[in-house]
Amino acid sequence: MKTATEQFKIIELKESVFEDNNRVADKLRERLKTEKTFLLNLMASPGAGKTTLLVCTIEKLKSELRIGVMEADIDSSVDARKIADTGVRAIQLHTGGMCHLDAGMTEQGLNEFGSGELDLVVLENVGNLVCPAEFDTGSVKSAMILSVPEGDDKPLKYPLMFSVVDALVISKIDCLPYFDFSVEAVRERAKKLNPDIEIFEVSAKTGEGIDEWVKWLKKNVCDWNLID
Amino acid sequence: MKTATEQFKIIELKESVFEDNNRVADKLRERLKTEKTFLLNLMASPGAGKTTLLVCTIEKLKSELRIGVMEADIDSSVDARKIADTGVRAIQLHTGGMCHLDAGMTEQGLNEFGSGELDLVVLENVGNLVCPAEFDTGSVKSAMILSVPEGDDKPLKYPLMFSVVDALVISKIDCLPYFDFSVEAVRERAKKLNPDIEIFEVSAKTGEGIDEWVKWLKKNVCDWNLID
Numbered sequence: 418m419k420t421a422t423e424q425f426k427i428i429e430l431k432e433s434v435f436e437d438n439n440r441v442a443d444k445l446r447e448r449l450k451t452e453k454t455f456l457l458n459l460m461a462s463p464g465a466g467k468t469t470l471l472v473c474t475i476e477k478l479k480s481e482l483r484i485g486v487m488e489a490d491i492d493s494s495v496d497a498r499k500i501a502d503t504g505v506r507a508i509q510l511h512t513g514g515m516c517h518l519d520a521g522m523t524e525q526g527l528n529e530f531g532s533g534e535l536d537l538v539v540l541e542n543v544g545n546l547v548c549p550a551e552f553d554t555g556s557v558k559s560a561m562i563l564s565v566p567e568g569d570d571k572p573l574k575y576p577l578m579f580s581v582v583d584a585l586v587i588s589k590i591d592c593l594p595y596f597d598f599s600v601e602a603v604r605e606r607a608k609k610l611n612p613d614i615e616i617f618e619v620s621a622k623t624g625e626g627i628d629e630w631v632k633w634l635k636k637n638v639c640d641w642n643l644i645d
Numbered sequence: 646m647k648t649a650t651e652q653f654k655i656i657e658l659k660e661s662v663f664e665d666n667n668r669v670a671d672k673l674r675e676r677l678k679t680e681k682t683f684l685l686n687l688m689a690s691p692g693a694g695k696t697t698l699l700v701c702t703i704e705k706l707k708s709e710l711r712i713g714v715m716e717a718d719i720d721s722s723v724d725a726r727k728i729a730d731t732g733v734r735a736i737q738l739h740t741g742g743m744c745h746l747d748a749g750m751t752e753q754g755l756n757e758f759g760s761g762e763l764d765l766v767v768l769e770n771v772g773n774l775v776c777p778a779e780f781d782t783g784s785v786k787s788a789m790i791l792s793v794p795e796g797d798d799k800p801l802k803y804p805l806m807f808s809v810v811d812a813l814v815i816s817k818i819d820c821l822p823y824f825d826f827s828v829e830a831v832r833e834r835a836k837k838l839n840p841d842i843e844i845f846e847v848s849a850k851t852g853e854g855i856d857e858w859v860k861w862l863k864k865n866v867c868d869w870n871l872i873d
């Protein structure tokens with residue numbers, strides 16, 4: 418078995434306080450377009466199942482796409498280890514206590530992967546429904562996960578997050594019998610905030626709905642990278 | 646049925662950017678000591694069950710203590726409504742997008758309750774495991790909830806939160822059969838970060854463990870307020 422140091426690199430991020438984040442984010446997207454790399458910013462509460470969904474997604478796509486994952490956490494490397502075990506490239510980003518990633522921090526991670534070597538990079542943002550919604554990371558698309566145990570009132574309480582993402586993945590739907598959670602209420606509340614949002618219902622445990630999510634992601638990667 | 650406006654007040658908070666937060670927090674604790682009011686800062690991820698635990702706790706204590714609850718949210722008033730339905734005093738604090746409460750914001754809420762009218766005030770902080778851990782709200786004690794569906798790796802990923810609280814409530818333990826969650830691992834990881842932390846295992850659904858948590862809270866309120 419490989420040690421952590423052999424499997425993936427840990428990067429201690431520095432905050433870029435002097436630059437305008439939106440400008441850095443736009444420049445990063447231009448670079449990604451040139452290099453034919455699609456960057457997805459994946460956000461959610463702590464424990465919503467970001468890493469688990471990613472592992473499922475990677476298993477479906479790793480034979481067709483060159484994939485890299487940047488795991489952003491305040492501390493620990495448990496997520497990067499799980500991703501590295503799938504065989505794709507993984508980097509652990511330590512935010513030094515920061516509650517979100519900005520475009521400059523995202524770029525520090527991307528630089529570690531080298532230029533144009535990957536078709537799809539996923540940034541797993543810090544577990545937080547508030548702050549990451551306020552910062553453009555330079556990603557091409559963004560998605561959020563809402564897990565059934567968190568409750569169907571979350572679009573009411575964290576409206577910005579539901580407003581800024583391209584896709585909402587409702588996860589752990591195998592748990593629906595045990596929780597008072599209305600998928601219809603979430604759909605309605607999310608669509609009210611964000612009429613164009615794509616909504617998926619998935620269970621990493623049973624595999625339900627994973628194919629639809631993976632199909633959406635793959636189509637977006639191919640469109641951006643001009644792959645037929 | 647009362648309307649929201651009759652049941653509870655909504656306060657739009659202003660951030661106090663010019664004052665030193667720790668100084669404001671210490672002053673607020675002095676005031677609380679004089680007024681014989683115990684303030685608990687309750688923190689957790691979105692959807693961990695803060696409001697549900699509070700409703701259970703209020704039902705057990707409202708005949709003995711005068712209780713008030715401040716519900717901090719970025720938006721919506723669903724939580725204040727649930728609390729007001731228990732018959733205790735409730736205030737909804739809107740943070741204007743802010744991801745945490747500081748002592749100045751907490752004081753704005755407390756002022757609405759008047760002076761010395763309550764034995765116990767609970768501040769339900771914004772759902773977030775990162776930012777609220779960094780700000781002293783002026784509370785006498787603080788507690789966090791970790792729900793079983795979030796996973797047992799959370800002390801590894803959000804160490805500051807587990808380090809600063811006086812009590813950890815592991816919630817939704819009725820869900821243990823459906824999730825891969827080790828209570829022992831959480832206990833060990835939390836104690837390593839914070840040897841003095843008090844840990845409770847509860848289910849608001851079955852009522853398991855609620856009495857132990859309520860007993861701890863009541864003892865702290867009585868000690869602070871010099872009630873026998």
